[in-house]
Amino acid sequence: GDSVTQMEGPVTLSEEAFLTINCTYTATGYPSLFWYVQYPGEGLQLLLKATKADDKGSNKGFEATYRKETTSFHLEKGSVQVSDSAVYFCALSESEGNTPLVFGKGTRLSVIA
């Protein structure tokens, strides 16, 4: 079945450092790919998405490019802030309605001033 593998956390960075969170996937078809973020005590928020190969999703300084050849969707940000501290989930969906979503285990990011 479909699966998502993302790097284990926690990841601790200093403010303004560069962030990469690796994500690779296994799917039978051509899935849509997502990054969700979960702040403490909150539900999940969609951070960015890409629906086909070579698409780049971006939002709030975060970027990820859909790489079909390496089945990857790595999340990057050039300069993290303390407010970026959260848990980040990579996810995919093969369905037209983007349900169900298959999630990775999540990567906890802590940014220190």
Added chain:
Amino acid sequence: KAGVTQTPRYLIKTRGQQVTLSCSPISGHRSVSWYQQTPGQGLQFLFEYFSETQRNKGNFPGRFSGRQFSNSRSEMNVSTLELGDSALYLCASSRPPNTEAFFGQGTRLTVV
């Protein structure tokens, strides 16, 4: 506009009891999905309802059930609770097709 509302936010139940969780989607959204989040298993899909019909179902035992009403509000029920059912239950709504899923804050269920 109002987001996805889940009630209650916290629940403590005893093993063997049953529980009902509620989810009110964003106005106009007709698809509601449920996910279970645990530290060990992460986020797992339970089921999806669209226009009062179950459209997809995850790999959970029959103790987990759900329904959707004509106003798109959804409930999920867990019968004969087990300690392992302790989790954060998240509801997401969307307006298919190919649209963003908006998540609620979740209901944290603790089974003792």
